[in-house]
Amino acid sequence: MASDGMWWRVAWRNLWRNSHRTWITASGLAFGYFSSVILVGLTDGMSAELVENGTRLMVGQVQVHASAYLPERNMHHTIGGYEGTDVDALLAQIEQHPDIEDAAPRLFGGGLLSSGEETQAALLLGVDPVRESRVSTLLTTLVSGALPTAGAFEVLVGSEMARQLGVEVGDELVIVAPAADGSMGNDLYTVAGTFRTGTPGIDANYAILPVDDLQYLMAMAPGRIHEIVTTVTRSRETPAIASALATTLGEGDVPLDVKPWTELRPELAEALALMDSMNFVIVIIIFAMAVFGVANTMLIGTFERRREFAVIRALGTTRRGVSRTVVYEGIILGGISLAIGALITWPVMVWWHNTPPDLTTWFEGFEWSGAQWRPILRVEYSADGPLFTALALLFTTIFAAVYPAWKATRVPPADALADR
Amino acid sequence: MHGTSVAPRWTGNTVALVSLLLPTALGAQTAREILEEVDQLLRGESSQALVTMEIVTEHWSRELEMEVWSLGTEHSLVRVRSPAREAGTSTLKAGQEVWNYLPRVDRTIKVPPAMMMGSWMGSHFTNDDLVRESSIVDDYEFEIAFEGPRDGVDVWEFLLIPKPEAPVVWGKVEYEVRKADMMPTWVRYFDESGELMRTMTFSDYQTMGGRLVPARMDVVPSDKPRERTTLIYHELAFDVGLEESFFSLRNLRARS
Numbered sequence: 001m002a003s004d005g006m007w008w009r010v011a012w013r014n015l016w017r018n019s020h021r022t023w024i025t026a027s028g029l030a031f032g033y034f035s036s037v038i039l040v041g042l043t044d045g046m047s048a049e050l051v052e053n054g055t056r057l058m059v060g061q062v063q064v065h066a067s068a069y070l071p072e073r074n075m076h077h078t079i080g081g082y083e084g085t086d087v088d089a090l091l092a093q094i095e096q097h098p099d100i101e102d103a104a105p106r107l108f109g110g111g112l113l114s115s116g117e118e119t120q121a122a123l124l125l126g127v128d129p130v131r132e133s134r135v136s137t138l139l140t141t142l143v144s145g146a147l148p149t150a151g152a153f154e155v156l157v158g159s160e161m162a163r164q165l166g167v168e169v170g171d172e173l174v175i176v177a178p179a180a181d182g183s184m185g186n187d188l189y190t191v192a193g194t195f196r197t198g199t200p201g202i203d204a205n206y207a208i209l210p211v212d213d214l215q216y217l218m219a220m221a222p223g224r225i226h227e228i229v230t231t232v233t234r235s236r237e238t239p240a241i242a243s244a245l246a247t248t249l250g251e252g253d254v255p256l257d258v259k260p261w262t263e264l265r266p267e268l269a270e271a272l273a274l275m276d277s278m279n280f281v282i283v284i285i286i287f288a289m290a291v292f293g294v295a296n297t298m299l300i301g302t303f304e305r306r307r308e309f310a311v312i313r314a315l316g317t318t319r320r321g322v323s324r325t326v327v328y329e330g331i332i333l334g335g336i337s338l339a340i341g342a343l344i345t346w347p348v349m350v351w352w353h354n355t356p357p358d359l360t361t362w363f364e365g366f367e368w369s370g371a372q373w374r375p376i377l378r379v380e381y382s383a384d385g386p387l388f389t390a391l392a393l394l395f396t397t398i399f400a401a402v403y404p405a406w407k408a409t410r411v412p413p414a415d416a417l418a419d420r
Numbered sequence: 421m422h423g424t425s426v427a428p429r430w431t432g433n434t435v436a437l438v439s440l441l442l443p444t445a446l447g448a449q450t451a452r453e454i455l456e457e458v459d460q461l462l463r464g465e466s467s468q469a470l471v472t473m474e475i476v477t478e479h480w481s482r483e484l485e486m487e488v489w490s491l492g493t494e495h496s497l498v499r500v501r502s503p504a505r506e507a508g509t510s511t512l513k514a515g516q517e518v519w520n521y522l523p524r525v526d527r528t529i530k531v532p533p534a535m536m537m538g539s540w541m542g543s544h545f546t547n548d549d550l551v552r553e554s555s556i557v558d559d560y561e562f563e564i565a566f567e568g569p570r571d572g573v574d575v576w577e578f579l580l581i582p583k584p585e586a587p588v589v590w591g592k593v594e595y596e597v598r599k600a601d602m603m604p605t606w607v608r609y610f611d612e613s614g615e616l617m618r619t620m621t622f623s624d625y626q627t628m629g630g631r632l633v634p635a636r637m638d639v640v641p642s643d644k645p646r647e648r649t650t651l652i653y654h655e656l657a658f659d660v661g662l663e664e665s666f667f668s669l670r671n672l673r674a675r676s
Contacts, residue, residue, distance in 0.1 A: 076479040121534040182542040
């Protein structure tokens with residue numbers, strides 16, 4: 001029996017007997033690869049943008065709370081209980097995790113904002129302005145004034161809240177909030193600035209003040225916070241990162257609950273899962289088309305070689321040897337297509353990723369599952385997109401070669417040689 | 421009667437029932453007629469009281485000493501005397517509006533509609549409890565659900581069903597009154613699905629300001645049976661000659 005290497009050589013030579021056909025088939029497959037990878041990259045880019053916009057404003061990508069805090073959001077359930085915790089140490093510990101980019105503390109409260117004439121119920125959010133700016137875009141949405149200074153009794157209010165209260169930057173505002181000891185915390189504040197996020201629920205209801213000031217107002221110790229918000233390096237892999245972080249933090253003595261954005265914003269996660277499955281369907285369709293193209297070419301190739309197969313069969317070549325050479329042709333064709341595909345895909349991908357076509361001049365984008373999408377068609381790099389597509393391409397060529405290979409083995413030597 | 425505004429939802433009822441001690445024709449009247457007549461009798465009556473409010477919650481407990489003035493069911497003024505940190509904090513109820521005065525910032529704040537269901541002074545009473553008192557006769561249909569001896573005491577049990585259009589948060593209210601001295605013993609508040617939300621219990625019946633009153637009231641929320649708000653009356657005087665003008669925003673500040 002002839003060696004395997006010989007069959008590879010035979011397959012290679014057969015491919016180049018009709019080089020035009022081989023090139024055309026390979027180009028078709030390469031283009032299929034290119035379109036699949038770019039398409040998957042585009043939807044990945046769209047998902048990344050949705051995740052970014054859906055989480056970046058406030059939610060963050062991973063949130064850490066005291067385990068009893070959610071879902072009631074009882075103000076007494078601060079991280080570390082009544083005593084609170086060493087916030088700086090905890091933040092440092094979280095940021096040490098390789099997949100966590102930044103972390104910021106938050107304290108929540110509810111109360112009344114009064115300008116004198118008007119009084120509104122408000123959600124109070126205590127933040128560390130420096131850290132908060134790294135994890136969310138909330139503080140970049142200032143439309144007037146400046147960030148509040150800790151200890152100066154300054155507050156930021158939503159633009160709609162400011163309108164309802166009739167206050168502007170520099171005006172006085174009374175904040176009344178139930179404190180942790182049961183008393184009614186109340187103090188006089190100055191409006192340091194107003195913000196407009198574009199999300200009505202935030203603009204009309206939130207007041208933001210430095211976390212230390214809110215702790216003081218609510219008669220809470222400086223170590224008491226409700227939430228730590230973090231951003232991660234790879235947002236699509238947040239659930240895995242969150243559970244890894246939970247394991248790390250689980251070793252401490254403070255019982256904590258670590259939640260990824262996919263649990264905090266399940267509707268957004270579901271929308272993305274839908275996009276992923278659509279991707280899958282599109283790739284399947286592209287390659288189903290390719291299967292028929294390749295099968296067709298190779299079938300013609302085998303029919304052309306009927307006499308040749310008959311001769312080698314007559315000379316004692318096994319059916320397996322014949323089918324093998326046809327399948328090897330398919331594999332080599334796949335390899336060539338993949339090489340061409342990768343060669344044209346990578347530069348385009350890099351270019352497309354770095355200078356995405358910005359269609360914002362034509363239309364404004366839309367909101368999907370509570371996340372804003374801008375029509376900037378960025379192609380996102382991903383490992384599994386190109387890899388999965390490459391595997392699909394190889395399988396396609398092998399699969400497409402199976403039927404022609406089977407056909408080739410069915411050539412009856414005598415009939416073929418007699419031209420019957 | 422002990423007409424204070426501290427817990428007006430029931431105060432209205434209490435006041436009404438307590439004053440049934442007055443020689444009115446009771447026998448053949450329906451529950452509603454009894455209450456309407458009493459409501460008429462009470463309008464314009466004023467009171468002044470010294471009250472301790474104990475609040476016990478899962479997370480903290482505290483005690484406030486308060487001075488309370490009231491006029492009929494429409495007006496009341498509450499001023500905190502201790503603890504020192506909150507001394508001077510006052511609440512004015514005038515009709516359907518509730519105002520708070522905060523001495524620390526020297527500001528008067530009207531409680532906005534969205535916060536009417538919020539807790540009053542951290543207690544198990546809501547701001548809404550303060551204003552609902554006056555409309556009890558208008559908001560509910562009344563009937564006698566039970567009449568006779570219960571645990572050896574002759575009682576009535578009244579059932580209050582809110583009228584369909586009434587802005588009431590409860591699905592129904594039940595309360596029990598001792599027949600012998602017309603003293604209320606308990607009130608139970610149910611939500612719209614018929615679940616018990618909170619129970620108010622009266623005890624320590626004493627003669628204050630010339631009338632028999634329950635000097636102690638306990639409110640227990642059903643979902644947190646270990647929490648409570650207790651009101652204890654130390655001093656109570658009736659017909660102290662207050663005018664409507666007393667219950668003004670100016671006085672809310674000045675009195676404090």
